[in-house]
Amino acid sequence: MCGIIAYSGKKNAVEIIIKGLKRLEYRGYDSAGLACIENNLLTIHKKKGRVLELESYVKNSNLQSGIAMGHTRWATHGSPNDTNAHPHTNTAQTISIIHNGIIENYEALRKELQNKGYKFRSETDSEVFVHLIDHIYQQQQCDIETATRMALSHIVGAYALVVMSQDEPDTLIAARKGSPLVIGIGDGEYFLASDATPIVEYTQKVVFLNDFEIATINSNGLHIKDSSNIPLSPLVQQIELELEAIEKGGFEHFMLKEIFEQPLSVHNAMRGRIQSHSGKIVLGGLRDYIDKLAQADRIIFLGCGTSWHSALVAEYFFEEYCRIPVEVEYASEFRYRNPIIRKNDVVIAISQSGETADTLAAMEIARDKGALVLGICNVVGSSIARNSTAGCYLHAGPEIGVASTKAFTAQLTVLFLVALEIAQKKETIKEDALKTIMTELESIPAKIEKALQLDAQIKYISSIFKFARNFLYLGRGFNYPVALEGALKLKEISYIHAEGYPAAEMKHGPIALIDEQMPVVFIATKDSSYEKIISNIQEVKARKGEIIAVVTEGDRQLTSLTDHLLEIPATHESLTPLLSVIPLQLMAYHIAVMRGCNVDQPRNLAKSVTVE
Numbered sequence: 351m352c353g354i355i356a357y358s359g360k361k362n363a364v365e366i367i368i369k370g371l372k373r374l375e376y377r378g379y380d381s382a383g384l385a386c387i388e389n390n391l392l393t394i395h396k397k398k399g400r401v402l403e404l405e406s407y408v409k410n411s412n413l414q415s416g417i418a419m420g421h422t423r424w425a426t427h428g429s430p431n432d433t434n435a436h437p438h439t440n441t442a443q444t445i446s447i448i449h450n451g452i453i454e455n456y457e458a459l460r461k462e463l464q465n466k467g468y469k470f471r472s473e474t475d476s477e478v479f480v481h482l483i484d485h486i487y488q489q490q491q492c493d494i495e496t497a498t499r500m501a502l503s504h505i506v507g508a509y510a511l512v513v514m515s516q517d518e519p520d521t522l523i524a525a526r527k528g529s530p531l532v533i534g535i536g537d538g539e540y541f542l543a544s545d546a547t548p549i550v551e552y553t554q555k556v557v558f559l560n561d562f563e564i565a566t567i568n569s570n571g572l573h574i575k576d577s578s579n580i581p582l583s584p585l586v587q588q589i590e591l592e593l594e595a596i597e598k599g600g601f602e603h604f605m606l607k608e609i610f611e612q613p614l615s616v617h618n619a620m621r622g623r624i625q626s627h628s629g630k631i632v633l634g635g636l637r638d639y640i641d642k643l644a645q646a647d648r649i650i651f652l653g654c655g656t657s658w659h660s661a662l663v664a665e666y667f668f669e670e671y672c673r674i675p676v677e678v679e680y681a682s683e684f685r686y687r688n689p690i691i692r693k694n695d696v697v698i699a700i701s702q703s704g705e706t707a708d709t710l711a712a713m714e715i716a717r718d719k720g721a722l723v724l725g726i727c728n729v730v731g732s733s734i735a736r737n738s739t740a741g742c743y744l745h746a747g748p749e750i751g752v753a754s755t756k757a758f759t760a761q762l763t764v765l766f767l768v769a770l771e772i773a774q775k776k777e778t779i780k781e782d783a784l785k786t787i788m789t790e791l792e793s794i795p796a797k798i799e800k801a802l803q804l805d806a807q808i809k810y811i812s813s814i815f816k817f818a819r820n821f822l823y824l825g826r827g828f829n830y831p832v833a834l835e836g837a838l839k840l841k842e843i844s845y846i847h848a849e850g851y852p853a854a855e856m857k858h859g860p861i862a863l864i865d866e867q868m869p870v871v872f873i874a875t876k877d878s879s880y881e882k883i884i885s886n887i888q889e890v891k892a893r894k895g896e897i898i899a900v901v902t903e904g905d906r907q908l909t910s911l912t913d914h915l916l917e918i919p920a921t922h923e924s925l926t927p928l929l930s931v932i933p934l935q936l937m938a939y940h941i942a943v944m945r946g947c948n949v950d951q952p953r954n955l956a957k958s959v960t961v962e
């Protein structure tokens with residue numbers, strides 16, 4: 351949801367900004383822009399469309415500057431066009447801002463500023479920032495840092511903000527509340543960005559800016575203060591992000607690369623957490639809270655999108671192995687209810703990005719009501735990670751494709767380990783059963799590898815169904831959330847309408863949709879629901895639906911009942927989602943590519959949803 355990058359140093363800042371915007375494009379891609387200061391003159395360059403449009407737009411200007419900032423936008427207020435693109439400037443074009451987030455009181459501020467004579471050019475909420483800073487700057491005759499600080503005190507909402515001013519041509523001011531901002535510290539140079547991806551090729555030394563902090567970068571270096579102007583000492587951290595991890599590595603799309611990375615990412619998610627010699631599971635991040643988890647009266651999972659689907663799968667195995675009641679909540683719904691939280695409830699927030707605004711807000715409500723709030727995130731140092739009392743990282747590596755794939759399987763792996771650690775503590779699982787599952791879990795990466803070999807067959811099936819207008823995905827038990835996830839993948843990137851349903855619920859509605867035009871994907875692996883799902887397959891067959899079934903390797907029983915069989919390796923029932931989702935990810939991918947869709951950056955979607 352909007353990407354921010356800024357640079358100050360000896361290199362050509364404009365080149366760094368363009369390169370950085372390309373790395374951040376997965377966060378927003380409807381328009382892009384940059385501001386730089388050349389010969390003491392602030393200039394703005396912005397273009398509707400992808401970063402490539404901006405790049406070719408500025409190419410001939412041969413901009414040379416040691417200080418610049420750029421923004422890639424995901425529209426919230428106002429349509430994607432050149433005017434609404436960031437940076438925005440004051441009327442005199444001497445102050446410029448880039449902003450990620452939402453200003454909730456922008457209507458009131460806009461009116462106030464208009465009454466003072468300010469003319470607005472864009473339809474964005476962000477533009478009020480720059481006029482407000484300008485107004486305070488003129489009135490108070492102060493420096494730009496003070497004007498920014500004072501302006502922020504009028505803002506209700508979320509922001510990651512960078513300000514540049516022609517009057518202070520070596521200065522970058524940055525502030526955050528609710529939207530992420532990382533500061534990179536290089537050799538005589540500084541970077542500001544929404545996440546570390548555009549920074550890692552220059553430096554691994556970073557400072558994560560906290561809410562209500564303001565950073566100033568100028569010839570005196572980096573200074574961070576709180577909102578009351580009290581200086582703070584920055585906590586410099588070393589990030590372990592490799593450049594290769596954020597490049598396509600020979601794959602046509604990030605999504606395909608990330609699907610094929612799953613044997614490794616699942617392996618990394620469990621690495622060091624299963625002690626085979628002692629038969630124990632140890633999640634370091636939860637060490638001090640495992641007793642509290644084991645004594646929980648209830649576990650509430652919070653998440654959005656794919657992370658919510660992971661929670662749904664987790665509900666099955668937490669109840670099965672830990673015998674703790676589980677509730678799975680959409681963070682966006684939870685935060686606006688008056689949820690009942692009891693003393694022994696534990697809340698676990700699940701998020702790939704660690705920045706989802708609804709999840710963050712829901713966590714806050716749970717904490718205010720007295721719950722222990724834990725986090726399971728992929729992005730190290732993200733807001734959710736920092737706002738949780740404790741938690742675990744996924745270690746899946748950066749996920750750039752907007753449609754989540756490897757984060758889903760890594761989430762399942764980590765959640766599974768958490769459940770088993772609790773079960774081990776509570777002794778709700780027998781030792782030999784635990785050993786069997788753990789051994790099976792360790793074999794999952796190799797089995798994912800095998801499932802990935804279905805790629806060519808799936809490509810062929812995709813070519814048959816690429817023009818379908820609707821798809822239905824059905825599963826039962828552990829595979830019901832996988833059906834939801836399969837449908838989500840397809841609609842996200844191919845724009846085909848797809849619904850996921852618990853297979854038995856089909857007869858209460860979706861069955862009315864079935865005819866020879868309707869492809870129905872069944873997840874029908876050999877598990878405790880197998881016989882039941884065969885009946886559901888028959889119901890679809892009787893109505894001439896086209897059946898694609900994900901089945902367990904060697905299953906011949908379904909050959910005559912289905913049109914296409916996708917065989918995945920056999921595994922322990924509760925681990926099936928780690929394998930059954932693979933063909934669904936691949937099918938969504940191939941169909942989207944065949945329909946000419948932009949797989950990594952599907953329309954209207956963003957990777958990191960930092961607005962509610």
Ligand code: G6P
Nearest residue numbers: 654655656657701702703706754
């Ligand atoms: C967006 C992304 C999804 C993701 C969801 C939740 O909608 O496009 O892929 O599942 O946000 O994001 P989170 O980072 O909290 O898992």
